[in-house]
Amino acid sequence: MRVCVLVAALAGCASFGEAEREPPDAGADTGDAGADAATVTAASCKDLLAQVPTTKNGLYTIDPDGAGPGAPLRVYCEMSLDGGGWTVAGRSAPGVAGRGPPFGWRSATGAVDDLTKPYSLDVASAKLVFEEVLIGDRDVSSHDIRSRAYKIRVSSTFLDDHTMTTFGNGVVATILGDCQPTDAGPTMLRFSGGTALDDTFFFRDIPDFGQRRGLRAGGIDLTYGDCMRGAAIHQLQGVILVR
Numbered sequence: 226m227r228v229c230v231l232v233a234a235l236a237g238c239a240s241f242g243e244a245e246r247e248p249p250d251a252g253a254d255t256g257d258a259g260a261d262a263a264t265v266t267a268a269s270c271k272d273l274l275a276q277v278p279t280t281k282n283g284l285y286t287i288d289p290d291g292a293g294p295g296a297p298l299r300v301y302c303e304m305s306l307d308g309g310g311w312t313v314a315g316r317s318a319p320g321v322a323g324r325g326p327p328f329g330w331r332s333a334t335g336a337v338d339d340l341t342k343p344y345s346l347d348v349a350s351a352k353l354v355f356e357e358v359l360i361g362d363r364d365v366s367s368h369d370i371r372s373r374a375y376k377i378r379v380s381s382t383f384l385d386d387h388t389m390t391t392f393g394n395g396v397v398a399t400i401l402g403d404c405q406p407t408d409a410g411p412t413m414l415r416f417s418g419g420t421a422l423d424d425t426f427f428f429r430d431i432p433d434f435g436q437r438r439g440l441r442a443g444g445i446d447l448t449y450g451d452c453m454r455g456a457a458i459h460q461l462q463g464v465i466l467v468r
Contacts, residue, residue, distance in 0.1 A: 265277060266288070266291070267285070267287045267288070268287060268288065268289050268290075268291060268354075269287055269289060269310070269312060269353060269354070269355075269468075270285065270287065270300065270302035270303070270304070270309075270310050270311060270312040270468070271310030271311075271312075271468050272287075272310075273285060273287065273302065273310075274302070274304050274309050274310040275310070280302070280304050281304055281305075282301075282302065282303055282304050282305060282368075282369070283301070283302060283304075284299060284300070284301055284302075284337065284338060285299075285300060285301075285302050286298065286299050286300075287300055287312075289351055289352045289353045289354070290352045293352075295351070295352055298346070298351055298353075299337055299338075300312050300313060300337060300346065301313040301337050301368045303368065303369075303370075303466055306359070306370060306374065306400060306401065307359070307374075307376065307400045310468050311359060311466035311467065311468045312346075312353060312355075312466060312467050312468065313337065313344070313346070313368055313464060313465070313466050314330070314345070314346050314348045314353075314426070314465045314466060314467050315328065315329070315343075315344065315345045315346065315426050315440060315464070315465040316335075316340075316343065316344045316345075316363065316368065316463075316464045316465075317343055317363075317440060317441065317442055317443055317444045317445065317462050317463050317464070318335075318340070318341060318342050318343045318344075318365075318442070318443070318462065319365060319443070319444070319462060320443075321343060321441075321442045321443030321444075322443075324424055324442075325343060325424070325441065325442030325443050326343060326345075326442055327345065327423045327424070328343055328345045328423070328424055328425065328426075328441060328442040329345060329420070329421075329422050329423050329424065329425055329426055329427075330347075330348050330349055330384055330420040330421075330422075330426065331347060331348075331349040331350070331384075331420060331421060331423065332345045332347055332423050333345060333346065333347035333350070334442070340365070340366065340367065340368075343442035343443070345442075348384065348467060349384050349420065353467065354381055355379075355381070355383075355467035355468055356378060356379060356380065356381050356383075356468070357376055357377070357378055357379070357467065357468045358376070358377050358378075358379060358417065358465065358466070358467055359374055359375070359376050359400065359465070359466040359467070359468070360374070360375055360414070360426070360428065360440060360445075360458075360463060360464070360465050360466075361373055361374030361375065361400075361401065361458065361463065361464060362445065362458040362461040362462060362463055362464075363461075363462050363463055363464040365462050368464060370401055370464065371461075372401070372402050373399075373401055373402030373404055373456065373457055373458050374399075374400040374401040374402065375397050375398065375399055375400060375410060375411070375414055375456060376397070376398045376400050377394040377395070377396075377397055377398075377414070377417065378394075378395070378396075379392065379394075379417070383418075383420070384420045385420075387417075387418035387419065387420050388419075388420050388421035389419060389421055389434075390418055390419075390432075391416045391417070391418040391419065391427075391429075391432035391433075391434075392416065392417050392418035393415065393416060393432070394410075394414060394415055394416060394417055395409070396408065396409060396410065397409060397410025397411060397414045397415070398410065402457070404452035404456055404457045406452050406453040407453075410456075411447075411452065411453065411454060411455065411456035411457075412430040412453065412454045413428060413429060413430045413438065413447040413448060413449060413454050413455050413456060413459075414428050414447075414456055415429070415430050415431075416428065416429050416430065416431065416432050417439075418432075419434050422434070422437065424437055424441065424442070425437045425438070425439045425440065425441045425446075426439045426440040426465045427439040428440070428447065430454065436448075440463045440464075440465050444460060444461060444462050444463060445458050445459055445460065445461050445462070445463040446459065446460070447459040
């Protein structure tokens with residue numbers, strides 16, 4: 226598969242076996258692809274940015290398994306925060322009643338270009354390789370991080386290693402905002418994992434799934450509204466990105 230990254234004014238590159246950068250959708254923040262037209266094979270947003278450094282935030286089609294059987298994926302790439310190259314893995318939305326739709330590392334929900342409803346990529350099935358996770362509050366009218374973002378590092382086998390076990394996140398780095406209570410970061414972001422859960426991207430202060438905290442379909446649930454514990458993003462709309 227190939228990915229065509231084109232300036233909006235240029236024509237697409239339609240041909241069998243190729244995928245072009247998606248045109249803007251109503252209500253979706255796609256940006257444009259940058260100053261130069263280029264055609265590349267991209268396995269991820271990180272790969273795309275490495276090959277075309279002028280690529281901006283927007284919707285793109287990537288193909289994580291290349292010539293493998295997996296279909297290409299339409300994803301949102303965040304190309305500016307902390308060096309860019311982030312792929313949106315999940316995004317909450319207002320107005321979700323109760324548990325909400327399936328939502329998490331192994332759940333596919335919604336459409337990436339419909340900002341009015343929750344979206345979950347199903348990163349596991351996508352075979353998207355990553356070693357960093359970013360969580361933050363989002364602007365409800367876009368995919369953009371609104372005011373605060375935090376980064377953790379994981380192994381490339383995180384999804385398979387921690388299906389129903391927790392992962393100690395170690396240092397939680399503040400990437401955006403003024404909340405950095407300790408070197409280890411906010412307490413409710415100390416543990417992740419539980420990648421088989423189908424109702425949350427799990428985060429918590431202790432290694433226990435008894436309470437499903439983290440990013441849920443209806444918003445961020447970290448119990449506490451302060452910086453020290455809840456990262457000052459509790460009960461806000463949120464987004465999870467991987468790189």
